Amino acid sequence: MKDKKTKVIVPKKTFSQQLAKAKSYWQLYVFLIPCFLYFGIFRYAPMGGLQMAFKDYNVVQGVWGSPWVGLKHFIRFFESPDCWNVIGNTLKISILSLLFGFPLPILIALLLNQCRSKRFGKVVQTTIYAPHFISAVIIVGMLNLFLSPSTGVINKVIEMFGGEAVMFMGSASMFPAIYVISEIWQNTGYSSIVYTAALSGVSPELHESAIMDGATVWQRIRYIDLPSIMPTIIILLIMNTGRVLTVGYEKIYLMQNSLNLSSSEVISTYVYKQSLGSASRPNFSYSAAIGFFESVVSLVLLMVVNKVSAKVADMSLV
Amino acid sequence: MDGQMKKNNHKREGNLSFHIFNYIFLGIIFLLVAYPIYFVLIASISHPSAVGTGQVLLLPKQLTTEGYKAVFSDDSIMTGYKNSLIYTLTGVLFSVTTTVLAAYSLSRRDMPGRKVFMMLIVFTMYFGGGMIPTYIVVNNLKLTNTMWSLIFPTLIVPYNLIVARTFFESSIPSELRESAYLDGCTEFQFFKDIAMPLSKAIVAILVLFYGVSQWNTYFNAMIYIRRQEMYPLQLVLRNILIENQVSQEMMQDAKQAAAQIERAGLIKYVSIIVSAAPLMILYPFIQKYFVKGVLIGSVKG
Numbered sequence: 001m002k003d004k005k006t007k008v009i010v011p012k013k014t015f016s017q018q019l020a021k022a023k024s025y026w027q028l029y030v031f032l033i034p035c036f037l038y039f040g041i042f043r044y045a046p047m048g049g050l051q052m053a054f055k056d057y058n059v060v061q062g063v064w065g066s067p068w069v070g071l072k073h074f075i076r077f078f079e080s081p082d083c084w085n086v087i088g089n090t091l092k093i094s095i096l097s098l099l100f101g102f103p104l105p106i107l108i109a110l111l112l113n114q115c116r117s118k119r120f121g122k123v124v125q126t127t128i129y130a131p132h133f134i135s136a137v138i139i140v141g142m143l144n145l146f147l148s149p150s151t152g153v154i155n156k157v158i159e160m161f162g163g164e165a166v167m168f169m170g171s172a173s174m175f176p177a178i179y180v181i182s183e184i185w186q187n188t189g190y191s192s193i194v195y196t197a198a199l200s201g202v203s204p205e206l207h208e209s210a211i212m213d214g215a216t217v218w219q220r221i222r223y224i225d226l227p228s229i230m231p232t233i234i235i236l237l238i239m240n241t242g243r244v245l246t247v248g249y250e251k252i253y254l255m256q257n258s259l260n261l262s263s264s265e266v267i268s269t270y271v272y273k274q275s276l277g278s279a280s281r282p283n284f285s286y287s288a289a290i291g292f293f294e295s296v297v298s299l300v301l302l303m304v305v306n307k308v309s310a311k312v313a314d315m316s317l318v
Numbered sequence: 319m320d321g322q323m324k325k326n327n328h329k330r331e332g333n334l335s336f337h338i339f340n341y342i343f344l345g346i347i348f349l350l351v352a353y354p355i356y357f358v359l360i361a362s363i364s365h366p367s368a369v370g371t372g373q374v375l376l377l378p379k380q381l382t383t384e385g386y387k388a389v390f391s392d393d394s395i396m397t398g399y400k401n402s403l404i405y406t407l408t409g410v411l412f413s414v415t416t417t418v419l420a421a422y423s424l425s426r427r428d429m430p431g432r433k434v435f436m437m438l439i440v441f442t443m444y445f446g447g448g449m450i451p452t453y454i455v456v457n458n459l460k461l462t463n464t465m466w467s468l469i470f471p472t473l474i475v476p477y478n479l480i481v482a483r484t485f486f487e488s489s490i491p492s493e494l495r496e497s498a499y500l501d502g503c504t505e506f507q508f509f510k511d512i513a514m515p516l517s518k519a520i521v522a523i524l525v526l527f528y529g530v531s532q533w534n535t536y537f538n539a540m541i542y543i544r545r546q547e548m549y550p551l552q553l554v555l556r557n558i559l560i561e562n563q564v565s566q567e568m569m570q571d572a573k574q575a576a577a578q579i580e581r582a583g584l585i586k587y588v589s590i591i592v593s594a595a596p597l598m599i600l601y602p603f604i605q606k607y608f609v610k611g612v613l614i615g616s617v618k619g
Binding site for chain 1: 426506
């Protein structure tokens with residue numbers, strides 16, 4: 001959010017004066033050395049390494065020495081049959097996650113906030129935050145166990161009611177639903193924390209006077225609680241929309257198998273499989289090019305959404 | 319008067335039905351989240367054939383500790399456990415130290431260059447080199463197949479840095495610093511003797527943020543670690559849970575195909591419980607720090 005800058009008129013310092021001032025802070029700069037090293041080596045050096053997306057990288061000549069090939073890898077990606085499938089899967093999965101996963105934490109926070117029994121609310125809160133701390137490997141392990149066609153508990157229940165066992169994990173058409181539901185199960189509670197916090201900032205006097213005026217709970221939620229967390233909702237919506245191309249590939253990769261691949265292959269897993277995960281012909285430059293495309297689109301998307309919301313709702317990230 | 323009463327009654331009924339609905343809704347959410355975890359727990363102590371035939375739904379049946387015996391005597395899981403403990407403790411030590419130092423500096427509004435540094439850090443939240451160029455950097459530094467390949471590439475998480483910086487900004491008043499300077503305190507002394515003792519909460523938050531993500535991640539280990547004896551727990555679990563590589567030793571006497579599938583299932587349930595146990599036992603005590611961390615982070619949006 002933009003906060004108004006208070007301008008103080010300071011006489012412009014000469015360069016040597018500024019240098020002298022900076023010098024007096026040398027101890028603070030010492031504190032920053034490990035941080036600079038980290039960001040330089042592991043964050044900015046790889047950005048320099050992105051030039052390999054325009055080169056034919058080979059191990060012998062390295063990133064800087066390999067020959068330039070222009071847009072070859074990008075063209076190859078856009079002309080390959082995988083391209084639109086992979087982009088489509090990514091968009092489908094993340095839009096579904098956003099559509100179903102985004103409103104639920106808001107609803108839960110609103111209802112928890114109106115819960116009369118503090119103890120009950122606390123127990124529910126503590127429990128629904130917990131799955132956030134379970135690792136991707138375990139979540140997918142649980143999915144495999146529960147959804148197994150031969151021994152899985154869900155299929156046992158289906159059979160109990162006279163149905164037939166379903167090959168959940170081996171179905172391409174069911175993959176997006178399974179992924180989105182498991183994401184919702186894992187993260188809804190934790191995502192509601194932010195809204196719960198924002199709601200705790202609502203002045204109780206507002207509610208008291210609304211009750212005096214005869215407002216029902218529904219009305220108070222609608223006209224007091226919801227408007228007061230609107231800024232939080234919009235900021236999170238901007239951030240999530242900007243991330244529409246980055247899906248939880250750690251988990252998706254684990255959920256993949258040859259049967260569901262046609263709808264579970266997303267950009268990040270494809271990038272991995274074309275290079276590091278490829279035993280036969282790893283193509284590092286091709287992977288880097290696709291990764292580069294993904295990052296640039298994400299960045300542009302975030303800036304656009306940010307701009308639009310700044311215009312429309314007078315709210316933006318920076 | 320009568321009409322007013324009627325209206326009030328009507329409203330009270332409306333509120334009552336809301337509260338009943340609310341309890342039911344939250345109760346259902348609670349069950350939906352809690353049941354799968356509870357099921358894994360009861361399945362891990364029930365006989366595998368009872369689980370495999372759908373008899374175990376609410377309570378464990380034919381109690382057995384077979385699964386736990388098998389998992390605790392399995393070398394790969396125990397080695398993974400040990401490795402993950404070492405990686406997590408070392409990673410947390412490095413990450414928290416560097417993050418706290420940097421966040422403290424960056425919290426100082428008077429420090430020249432602060433804005434530029436922050437911009438450079440925040441930029442990396444939205445753009446990066448990605449998987450392959452990062453791999454090449456790590457590989458060029460000869461870090462692959464060492465513990466450091468799991469620690470250095472994720473040393474500082476920008477979000478955590480911002481949370482810590484926000485904490486310092488709001489909890490160390492500049493007046494305190496100025497009066498300490500007047501008493502002849504240096505920057506180092508102030509940080510060590512005054513700022514840090516006031517900042518135990520943020521250290522706890524960072525330890526947990528970094529600790530949980532280091533304990534739970536597998537992807538970097540899959541990329542960087544080739545030697546099996548160095549696998550962290552999550553990678554060992556991946557072999558068991560996802561790739562179905564349950565070792566012969568753990569399968570023991572299960573000969574028939576059906577018995578094998580069931581036995582493998584038991585091993586999986588137990589592995590889940592054993593590997594999630596440390597976090598789940600600590601969870602009730604550490605939960606409030608996570609909430610606090612999220613709150614500090616949300617101030618800045």
